[in-house]
Amino acid sequence: KQEVTQIPAALSVPEGENLVLNCSFTDSAIYNLQWFRQDPGKGLTSLLLIQSSQREQTSGRLNASLDKSSGRSTLYIAASQPGDSATYLCAVSNTGNQFYFGTGTSLTVIP
Amino acid sequence: EPEVTQTPSHQVTQMGQEVILRCVPISNHLYFYWYRQILGQKVEFLVSFYNNEISEKSEIFDDQFSVERPDGSNFTLKIRSTKLEDSAMYFCASTLDGSPEKLFFGSGTQLSVL
Numbered sequence: 001k002q003e004v005t006q007i008p009a010a011l012s013v014p015e016g017e018n019l020v021l022n023c024s025f026t027d028s029a030i031y032n033l034q035w036f037r038q039d040p041g042k043g044l045t046s047l048l049l050i051q052s053s054q055r056e057q058t059s060g061r062l063n064a065s066l067d068k069s070s071g072r073s074t075l076y077i078a079a080s081q082p083g084d085s086a087t088y089l090c091a092v093s094n095t096g097n098q099f100y101f102g103t104g105t106s107l108t109v110i111p
Numbered sequence: 112e113p114e115v116t117q118t119p120s121h122q123v124t125q126m127g128q129e130v131i132l133r134c135v136p137i138s139n140h141l142y143f144y145w146y147r148q149i150l151g152q153k154v155e156f157l158v159s160f161y162n163n164e165i166s167e168k169s170e171i172f173d174d175q176f177s178v179e180r181p182d183g184s185n186f187t188l189k190i191r192s193t194k195l196e197d198s199a200m201y202f203c204a205s206t207l208d209g210s211p212e213k214l215f216f217g218s219g220t221q222l223s224v225l
Contacts, residue, residue, distance in 0.1 A: 004153075034211060043115070043202055043216030044154070089154065097144070097211055098167050101154040 002027045006090050006102035013080055014110050021075040021105045023090030028071050034099065035064050035075050036089040044089065048075070080109045113137045115217035117203050123223045124193055132188045132220045134203030143186045144204040144214075145178065147171075154202070160186065161209070193224045 003026040013019050023033075032051050036044040048057045048064040050073070056065040063076040077084060087106045091099035116135040124130050136143050145157040158168040160178050177189045186205075190197055200219045207213060 032211060034214075041218065043204075043218045045216070046211075046214055049211055091154070093211060095167065097142070097159050097209060098156045098169065099146075099154075099211070100156070103153050 002100040004102040010106040012108040018078050023073040025071045025092045030092045033092045038087040082109045082111050085109050117217035117220050121221045130190050134186045136205030140205035140207050142206045142209045145188045146202045147199040149199040198224045
């Protein structure tokens with residue numbers, strides 16, 4: 001069974017810093033990997049999806065990379081802002097739609 | 112922006128009772144999902160539904176669980192006889208064409224089984 005791990009569990013940074021969130025997974029035969037954002041009291045919001053054949057995806061200040069062979073992905077957030085404070089979840093799929101989630105990284109950006 | 116709506120936001124029930132969690136997916140979406148998150152644990156896939164039938168389900172989704180699209184707008188998750196360990200946040204999600212990057216989640220129903 002696919003196991004997804006995220007480190008660190010929590011991260012606190014001053015506004016403006018660049019930061020990296022890490023995700024690792026045990027079964028490299030993935031179909032895709034997706035990064036989500038979870039805000040308290042709200043659902044999950046998709047940030048970036050990387051297909052298994054891709055190495056990275058970018059959206060604005062976010063960049064996600066994928067190294068399938070080593071079972072790792074990183075989410076890079078540039079010039080962090082207080083509005084980036086949330087829990088970031090990494091999820092992988094072996095079939096396309098059934099996602100296995102990590103426990104998330106809780107990010108706090110201090111003004 | 113269109114959104115997935117879930118009701119109620121919080122439901123409390125007694126162990127052994129049946130509960131129905133309701134979701135209104137985005138109107139033109141065709142693929143529907145239920146996930147759950149037990150407090151402090153990972154978000155877990157329960158089931159996916161397309162063309163009026165289950166397309167995938169996890170080992171969590173046993174005979175106590177069922178899903179239904181009773182009309183053109185609602186998508187429901189029924190738990191027949193709730194257990195304490197069913198207490199969790201249940202998320203409904205939908206996509207138009209099955210594309211995972213266009214997966215929209217609702218804000219969840221917090222189920223508390225006493």
